[in-house]
Amino acid sequence: QVQLVESGGGLVQAGDSLRLSCAPSGRTYHMNTVGWFRQAPGKEREFVAAIGWDSGTTMYADSVKGRFTISRDNAKNTIDLQMNSLKPEDTAKYCCASLRTGEWRNADHYDSWGQGTQVSVYS
Numbered sequence: 001q002v003q004l005v006e007s008g009g010g011l012v013q014a015g016d017s018l019r020l021s022c023a024p025s026g027r028t029y030h031m032n033t034v035g036w037f038r039q040a041p042g043k044e045r046e047f048v049a050a051i052g053w054d055s056g057t058t059m060y061a062d063s064v065k066g067r068f069t070i071s072r073d074n075a076k077n078t079i080d081l082q083m084n085s086l087k088p089e090d091t092a093k094y095c096c097a098s099l100r101t102g103e104w105r106n107a108d109h110y111d112s113w114g115q116g117t118q119v120s121v122y123s
Contacts, residue, residue, distance in 0.1 A: 011119030022096030033099040038092035
């Protein structure tokens, strides 16, 4: 089993930036991909971005492409999500998850989930 802990959420103004981190532990050799998802109140969970753990290949939702960057910090052993030009519609609880095999955009395929961190953007 893989354990995941997110950090870095907060309350910011539209146009500001935030950096989220996802720290995996446990059986990380089961991880091939780490993804970020978000869920706003009353809405379904939404794919944000994902990165291949070894390959570094990335994928983004159209809604965040050009504003968000997912990366792996080898020194800290974290997967980070740099979020720039934040908008009120980015307000949600952000969770990271690990995937052994499956579709990167499909939350149902992910094996382990963190508790999440809240991001709130006001205009």
